[in-house]
Amino acid sequence: MKKIASTFLTALFAGALTLGAYKVFFEKPNYTIVSENDQGSVFQTSYNPTTGINEVDFTSAAETTVNAVVHVKNVSINRGGSSYLDFFYGHGSSSRPQVGTGSGVIISQDGYIVTNNHVIDNADQLQVMLNNNKVYNAELIGTDPNSDIALLKIEADGNLPYLAFGDSDNVRVGEWVLAVGNPFSLTSTVTAGIVSAKARNLGKIDQSFIQTDAAVNPGNSGGALVNTNGDLVGINTAITSQTGSYVGYSFAVPSNIAKKVVDDILEYGNVQKGILGINAARANTPYAVEKGINQIEGVYISGVEEDTGAQEADLREGDVIKQIDDIKIRKFADLTGYLSSKRPSDTVQVTINRNEELLTVPVVLKKRQVITVPNMGLEIKNLSKEDMKKFRTRKGVKVVGVPEIYRGYGLDGKVLLSLDDEEINDIEEAKVLFGRISKRGRTIITMINEKGERERLIFQ
Incomplete structure (x- = not known):
């Protein structure tokens, strides 16, 4: 028994000696000591292990999302490059399908899908494949090229998995x-x-x-x-x-x-865009550098448009927008990004810096009054009360800018009443109608001058 005890004590002593030697000579400490004379950066380290990506759980979000994201196929027919043989004999050999692919997100259980406008642009046929490999033909509901957003719809067999919009x-x-x-x-x-x-x-x-x-x-x-x-x-x-x-x-x-x-x-059926009604000085222009505006945090108002919420709220040239509602405004994209989520008639609280004093005023957003129409590039505006009285009409849009190619046609300053016999009530309708103009067809514009005389222009 004494022999066993003696052996045990010897082993215990040897183990302690070995562990102590390892601690002293081999084990590296979990901390770093930097003296005042060291040339490197001074820092402190923690004994506790650092937190990192392993503590973020992506699996739940991934499982939810993959079933609501779809594969979008855009099939378009390339009709370009016709030869004279096609023209005379109608061979049609140059028409061939082209396929583009992208993604989309199901946003409702009944099959509405949001995607990019450039994914479905010029499509003759749209197909959607779900994560379970089921394929459906898709209907294009509407698009907004400006934000690059498009909305599709599929008719599925049952309720679909979908994602809810976050903030x-x-x-x-x-x-x-x-x-x-x-x-x-x-x-x-x-x-x-x-x-x-x-x-x-x-x-x-x-x-x-x-x-x-x-x-x-x-x-x-x-x-x-x-x-x-x-x-x-x-x-x-x-x-x-x-x-x-x-x-x-x-x-x-x-x-x-x-x-x-x-x-x-x-x-x-289209995007309702509410505008503030200001002109902003861009930070990277020579004017901004000269005035010192490029060093300002916020949006410098360089002008206020007539008949807008900004004018009614008495925003002035020289004011600097610092905040809208709860959103801090550091640059122009902060402002436009927030306003893009608003509609005409919405009221926003605008905080401005005026002569080193912060003021908060409510501003009612209004519809944009001036736009440039597609294809012809005319700049048009909605009629004001003065315009309606002067031209003796309550419908139409006024031409306020004409590109050089059309300056000889007497368009400037006149009111456009219809395009191809379709009545124009406001700039949004005009934008849609001008967007339908075919370069190979005939376009008829009916307009009225200040004398109340109607004129018709025919473009071939």
Whole structure:
């Protein structure tokens, strides 16, 4: 018995000696001590392990999203390149189908799908394939090229899985997000990243994108950008790349803008856009640099349009917009992004800096009064009360700008009453009618001058 006890004590002593030697000579500590004389950056480390990506659970959001994201196929017929043989003999050999693909997001159980306008542009046939490989023909309900949003509808056998719109105004820079789509026709692909920035524009004056570093490639367009709760916060739209493939930056239309466009299409048939009625000095112009405006945080008002909410609220040139409702305004894209989710007649609380004093005033948004119509490029405005009295008409739109190619036709300053015998009531109707003009057909414009005389122009 004594022998066993002696052996046990010897082993215990040897083990303790070995452990002590290991601790002293081999084990590296979990902390770093930096003295005042060290040349490197001074930092502190924690004994506790750092938190990271492993603590963020993406699985629930991914499982919810993949079944609500669809594959969109755009089939169009290429009718270009006809030869003289086609003209005389009607061979028709040059007509051949072209197929483009993208993604879409189911937003209701009865089959409404939101995607990008550029995914379905010029389509002769649209097909949608669900995550369970079922294929349906899709109907185009409406589009808004300005925001690059389109709405489709399929008639499915039963209720479909769908995603609810989240509030993109609450998205924070640094927040984890998932991009779900069909890059390179690889269905149900999920990538993760963070929100890199908000209110980005890519050259157009009224764009406002969410920027992420979630990998997005051709085919992802129209797919879902969701947060870790599975809320739809954006529609993936674009990448910035010299190669055409992802290099670290991708952009999504914020969900608040997409939802508003969808609601407008369903309720009105087109997008109802409310404007503030100001002209803003862009920060990168020589004028802005000369005036020191390029160093201002906010939007500098360089002018106020007539008959707008801004004029009625007494906004003035020189005011700087700092906030609208609860949204801080640091640059022009912040302003346009928020207003894109609003409609005419909505009231917003605008906080301005006027002579170093902060003022908050309510502004009622109104319909845009001046637009440029497609195809002909005429600049037109809705009739004011003075115009109605002068031209003795309550319908039509006034021409306030004419491109050089049409300046010899006497259009400037006159009121357009109809296009191809279809009556024009306001600039929105005019925009639709001018958008239908065929370059190969004949266009008839009926207008009236200040004397009340009607004129007709025929363009071949």
